[in-house]
Structures are given as C-alpha cells and as structure tokens.
Amino acid sequence: MPNYDEYQTPLASRYASNEMKKLFTPRERASTWRKLWLWLAEAEKELGVTQISSEAIEAIRANLVISDEAFQVAADEERRCRHDVMAHIYALEKDAPAAAGVIHIAATSCFDLIFMRDALDLILPKLAKVVHNLSQFAFKYKDLPTLGFTHYQAAQPITLGRRAAQWLQDFIFDLEDIEYVRASLRFRGAQGTTGSQASFMEIFHNDTVKIDKLNQILCEKSGFPGCYDISTQTYTRKVDLRIANALSSFGATAVRVATDIRHLCHDKVLDEPHEAGQKIGSSAMPYKSNPMRSERICSLGRKLSNISVNFTDTFSRQWLERTLDDSAIRRMDIPDMFLLADSILISLDNVTDGLVVFPAIIRSQLTQELPFMATENVIIRLIDHGISRQEAHEQIRILSREAAYNVKMEGGNNDLIERIKKSEFFVSPIIIILYAIELAH
Known part of the structure; x- marks a missing residue:
C-alpha cells in the first residue's frame, strides 16, 4: 500500500x-x-x-x-x-x-556494477522486441506507397515500410551500442582503498598470486568475466558515462520516432493502438483520439536523452583517486536512467506492436500531391532533350504556385498537369512531357 x-x-x-x-x-x-x-x-x-x-x-x-x-x-x-x-x-x-569482525575485510563498497549489469539485461530484450515489432511492420508495408516529407512538406513518395525501416535502423544502432557496453562491463574486484591492493598485500603477505586468484573467484561468484585493469577507490566513472551515453542515445531515438508517429497520427495516416477498455482520448473533446503513448515517450525520452550530461560532469569532476561528490547524484541518476529507459520501452513495445494504418487516407494524400511529384521526372526528361534545367525549373515553379493557390485558396483540385499541358513553354516538348507524366504515374 x-x-x-x-x-x-x-x-x-x-x-x-x-x-x-x-x-x-x-x-x-x-x-x-x-x-x-x-x-x-x-x-x-x-x-x-x-x-x-x-x-x-x-x-x-x-x-x-x-x-x-x-x-x-x-x-x-x-x-x-x-x-x-x-x-x-x-x-x-x-x-x-x-x-562479527570479519565482514568486509580490506574491502571498499562496490555494487553499482551488478545493478547496472542486471538492468541492462532487462533493457536489451525489451529493445530487441521493439526492433522485432518494427521489422514486422516494415516488411508488411514495404510496398504501400506514401508521401515522403522534407521540411514536413510533401516530397517524393516512399513506402510506409521504408519509413519504418528508417526508425528500425536507428533502434538497431542503439541495440548495438547497449550490447557493446553490456559486453564490456567488468568487475572492480578486490583493489583496496586506492586501487593499489595494499590492504590485500598485507592480508596475503605480498602473495600477488593469491590476490589475483581472489579476484578470479570474486568475478566467478558475481558473474563478471574479469576486473578492470585499473581502478582507484572506485571503478572509473567513465563506465557509468559509457552506459549513460548509450541509453541517452536510445532516448533520443525514441523521441525522434515517437515524434514522427505523432505527426502521422495528426495526418490520419496511422494511429496508436487503443485498448478494448480505453474510452477517453480527451477529457473535454470526446471525439479526439490522442497519441498519448507517443507523447509519453517523447516526454520521458527528452529526460533520458539529456541525462548523460550529469554523468559527464560526475566523471570529469572526480579528483585524483576519488572524491565523494559523485555519491549523491549517482544514487539518483543510475536508477533514473534505467527506469526511464524501461518506461519508454514499455510504451514503445505497445505502440510499435499495434500501429493502425489507414491506406485510404494515404492514397488520397498521395493522389493530391502526385502532380507535384511528377515534376522532377518532367525536368529530367526536358534536360535529356536539351532544355535548360534552370529555365524548366522556373516555369514549373510558377505553374506549381498557381496550382497550389487553386487548392489552398479556391478549394479546387491539383491541376498542375493540366496547366503544364496548356503552357506555351511546354508546347514543343509536349510529347516528352506526357511520357514523363506517364512514367511518374
């Protein structure tokens, strides 16, 4: 309770x-x-x-x-x-x-490596599941044409699966980075108060073979492949920073992908999954279906993507063999970065495992913008037949603005192709243009 x-x-x-x-x-x-x-x-x-x-x-x-x-x-x-x-x-x-009296002999405290290792082992399969979800989605929609966007303005068409593959690739980079820091983790071991093993040299009467064996046994019991070559009173805080950098990078990817999904939800191209009992999208506007999980991912991801700054400062401000100004902040930041990553992955799994696609809307948007998309092919065909690229570009720019005005201000259809056919500039190469338009369609 x-x-x-x-x-x-x-x-x-x-x-x-x-x-x-x-x-x-x-x-x-x-x-x-x-x-x-x-x-x-x-x-x-x-x-x-x-x-x-x-x-x-x-x-x-x-x-x-x-x-x-x-x-x-x-x-x-x-x-x-x-x-x-x-x-x-x-x-x-x-x-x-x-x-009593024999606990902690010659040792200093060191357990964060165990927690971070175990936390990474919880993170990795969850991220792998998100990668799997997106790979399935990308394959399913690899042939569904959709508008591409640059500057969030309509650009050359791609496929919906191709767009998901962009997201997938970034998450694979994150998976590789996190796998790398996980595989690189070592134990601090029995190194003494400044890393010189002086206290253990005293206990084992300068028998370095026994000290090495001690660390071998400790690594076997704790499940680590070995110890870091150099430690002071603590293992280097560079280890924390490497882990934080990998998780922060994942946080940035999560924000990037969730932001794309939010935009596509606005455009009614797709939607987040909705649970059977989920009834409320907005407390004031009952018709709304808000991308709340993607918004949550962006909110949590924003914090995770910036948390590495704290670890950078903590690492860089350690003095000599150790100062204690790392302690209080690490008590907060280490759990926070893993709880953040875990929370984001829970929502990411839910979203990517159940994205709802609206093909009719996708086709409608593509059809509306397709005349603009055809103009690149038109320009290329004109260039092939000796027409100046700059001159062709300017003529099409003017006609495109007129067609856009007709759509935006008059509520009409995109009549760019008809305007090209009627333009005096394009009369002589009209057959070439029509051929290019046919290719574009």
Whole structure:
C-alpha cells in the first residue's frame, strides 16, 4: 500500500516495470551488499585467511535478505556514524554475531556494477522486441506507397515500410551500442582503498598470486568475466558515462520516432493502438483520439536523452583517486536512467506492436500531391532533350504556385498537369512531357 503522504517518483509509481523497480529498491541494495560480503569472505577463507570461520560464513549466508528490523538497526546506526556502509555492516553483525569482525575485510563498497549489469539485461530484450515489432511492420508495408516529407512538406513518395525501416535502423544502432557496453562491463574486484591492493598485500603477505586468484573467484561468484585493469577507490566513472551515453542515445531515438508517429497520427495516416477498455482520448473533446503513448515517450525520452550530461560532469569532476561528490547524484541518476529507459520501452513495445494504418487516407494524400511529384521526372526528361534545367525549373515553379493557390485558396483540385499541358513553354516538348507524366504515374 503506497504512502500517499510521501513523495514518490512517477517513474516508480506510474511507468516502470516491477522487475526494474525491484532492482533498485533499498532491500535489493542492502541484500546485494550482504552477498558481496559473503563472496569476499568465502574467497578469502578459501585462500587461507584463518580469521574467517565456517560458522561466520554460514551466519552471513543465513541473513542475505535484509529484514525490516535490520533496516531499522542500520538506519539508527547511520544517524550515529554518518556512513551507510558501516551502518549496514553493523546491522549484519547484529544479525550474524558469528561473523562479527570479519565482514568486509580490506574491502571498499562496490555494487553499482551488478545493478547496472542486471538492468541492462532487462533493457536489451525489451529493445530487441521493439526492433522485432518494427521489422514486422516494415516488411508488411514495404510496398504501400506514401508521401515522403522534407521540411514536413510533401516530397517524393516512399513506402510506409521504408519509413519504418528508417526508425528500425536507428533502434538497431542503439541495440548495438547497449550490447557493446553490456559486453564490456567488468568487475572492480578486490583493489583496496586506492586501487593499489595494499590492504590485500598485507592480508596475503605480498602473495600477488593469491590476490589475483581472489579476484578470479570474486568475478566467478558475481558473474563478471574479469576486473578492470585499473581502478582507484572506485571503478572509473567513465563506465557509468559509457552506459549513460548509450541509453541517452536510445532516448533520443525514441523521441525522434515517437515524434514522427505523432505527426502521422495528426495526418490520419496511422494511429496508436487503443485498448478494448480505453474510452477517453480527451477529457473535454470526446471525439479526439490522442497519441498519448507517443507523447509519453517523447516526454520521458527528452529526460533520458539529456541525462548523460550529469554523468559527464560526475566523471570529469572526480579528483585524483576519488572524491565523494559523485555519491549523491549517482544514487539518483543510475536508477533514473534505467527506469526511464524501461518506461519508454514499455510504451514503445505497445505502440510499435499495434500501429493502425489507414491506406485510404494515404492514397488520397498521395493522389493530391502526385502532380507535384511528377515534376522532377518532367525536368529530367526536358534536360535529356536539351532544355535548360534552370529555365524548366522556373516555369514549373510558377505553374506549381498557381496550382497550389487553386487548392489552398479556391478549394479546387491539383491541376498542375493540366496547366503544364496548356503552357506555351511546354508546347514543343509536349510529347516528352506526357511520357514523363506517364512514367511518374
């Protein structure tokens, strides 16, 4: 039951999936700490750290999921010591007294890589589903002619499937980028407080082979292929930035595609899917069917496409081996960028899986503009027969303006072809023009 007297982010309360929200809950965060401490203790014991007993390891394993009572203990301790990691170590020691004194030996906290890896694993199949949806749509309508637009003005015809393929290609770029950063992820591992492994050198009596083995075991337990070659007190925040850049780029694509869909909804070329029980398009105008999901995608995508700026600043403003001005903002930005991407993908999947096409409107619009489209062929044919391109272009421009006036101001049909046939300029090459018009049709 939500607490209606406390602020909740709309990303969690309205838009994101349960599995993505769960990943960034305080319980998941604290429980992941406990798993890390278990892995570290197991690995250190395996490599001969005698202070760690089997009883200590079993005590930690029995308390991996933090209880509400332990949360309260940690909260009380954090108010006292002003350090969340130490507060949670204290809470685990209360839950697992046999492990007191051997939790977190020589380590610094590092769990964001686990969350980001798991979040990327939730994102990738959802983006792949959107790619699949659009590929199906593009193939289905690959032969349906429709007006192309440049400057949002009618231009040479393309097909509806061709337009969807433009969207598809951009999402494939995003899929490739996100797959790349996912495949490139590594673990920080046991590197010590400044990345020199000094504390582990002390524990293992300068045995570097054991330290390397320790990191190998930690990577195996956590599911990473290896550690970054260089880390300081933290893994480099460049990693966060690379992920944010890939997700921000996806956000920009989502805005781009959803904006196109909104325009096409306005032109009545297509529409978003409407659920069986969806009855309201506008609270004031009951006849309206608004592209609300595409508008939501644009709204959320706008924020996601700009979030990489925060990660750029956080990375560039780290000092030497680490400063803490990255902490507070990362607590917000890392969950936000994944919740945003997840929310956008939920709506994108819905929209791209059920787009409704109106072929009759498409044909009507194409027919109305087709005489203008034919003029490029006319000009090319005239050039082939020695007519000046500039002169032909000017004559057709004048006649096109007259035809457009007839449509816009008089409410008539597009009579450009008839005007060309009657024009004195085109009398001599009329047969060529008619041939070009036939080709255009």
